Amino acid sequence: MTEETRRGRAPSIRDVARLAGVSHQTVSRVLNHHPSIRPETKQRVLDVMGELQYKPNRAARALVTSRSRTFGILSASSTEYGPASTIAAIEEAAREAGYWVTTANIESQDAASIAEGLAHLAAQGIEGLVVIAPQVRVFDTLAELQIDVPWVTMQSTGRDDAHALSVDQIAGARMATRHLIELGHRNIYHLAGPQDWIEAEARMRGFLEEMSAQDVATTAPILGDWTAGFGYHAGRELLTVRDFTAIFASNDQMALGLMHAVHDAGLSIPGDVSIIGFDDIPEAAHFWPPLTTIRQDFAELGRRCVGILLGEVDPASPEHRWTIEPELVLRASTGPAAF
CATH class of the missing domain: 3.40.50.2300 (Response regulator)
Structure with a gap:
């Protein structure tokens, strides 16, 4: 372990390279499973990573590979059952597709907070964005912002048919x-x-x-x-x-x-x-x-959302629908009116 890591600094890729006796480019190739790395070199680098408890920075790797394999969720309310279930469904569908999800919860729905949340997600190198915000004013603000990745909103009033996906x-x-x-x-x-x-x-x-x-x-x-x-x-x-x-x-x-x-x-x-x-x-x-x-x-909502972000669903196709039909579940709390 280096002197810097003993002082509390997180180990870097250069720390790994120095202790493994290789270049930092070699460490990068190991992280990205490059086929040209010799097995004994790869194992030495992995051993040093384990010794240092080195964790690759996904944002830094995205700069090198141009891929973060991460979706972002901007949430203005993640405590209620509906938004929380939607987030869980998206995370599960994303994992099945080989993606991670990072969520930015904003306490306030003012323009500054929304912009700050989007900036935080952009810094993670997200490849797609989902907006789960129950308040109309959030979408009014989003309409004025420039979003340069595929994005989907979870809302059901038809205010933005180009992006809105929801249960009806x-x-x-x-x-x-x-x-x-x-x-x-x-x-x-x-x-x-x-x-x-x-x-x-x-x-x-x-x-x-x-x-x-x-x-x-x-x-x-x-x-x-x-x-x-x-x-x-x-x-x-x-x-x-x-x-x-x-x-x-x-x-x-x-x-x-x-x-x-x-x-x-x-x-x-x-x-x-x-x-x-x-x-x-x-x-x-x-x-x-x-x-x-x-x-x-919610499971279907998550699958369809991830499919749209991955480009697997063509929004222009006649088979695609932006709304998912709900279901009536009959139990014992309703019955004929007493006349």
Whole structure:
């Protein structure tokens, strides 16, 4: 070990070369599996790398090879179930294709933060970019920036058809609403997500469109915050009047809170109130009763996203679709309306 590494500096390619008695170009050829390296030389270099605990700098290697085999994700919200599941699906699909993923989470959605996040990803030599941002203002900012790698956005309002890929949130919301109407419900509330979230706006739009198409009168959706706590308190308030027989919650967590409120009121699900959610989180099948919900195919979303970035999917082909159809998962929390 060199004096510099003993002092805490990370070992460099030149440290490896010096101890192995070779040039740094030889070390580079070993890292890139060049066929001209003799086996005994390669083994000596690898032994020194192990001794120094040397880890190649992917960004530096990208400068030499012009390939980082890395995709970047710019995320403005990675804690909610949908964005987190999307990131996990992209990472899995990327690994299957021989790529790594680096994620930049931005706390604020202002132009400076977005530009800083993109600059950080660009410094990693990314070969493709995925933007997972639920707020409309993020895409307004992106439209003004120059992005010089293939990129895909995960949003579902058709604001940028040249890049947008998503599960069809509007279709899923219409599916949920239609299910309740077909069960005979006419007094249906919608517990929506935060107003500045694209998915929340799309699901609310789907609810209103289906209610209108079925000629069912509706009241204004209630704006929530995605949490079970909000669902519980909204449910308590709604049950003081109890002028409904069914509720479509914009995500499963708020549906859980609603179910808690209904149980606390001594009412039954679905005998007195039917509840349907959205997302199909892993716990939804274990709510009491198990939750009817809309499932999003995140695995397919990840595969299709990576395929677009790799150029394996032609966006101009008639077979390609930018939206993935969700699925209605029938469980025990919805039933016929009580007349």
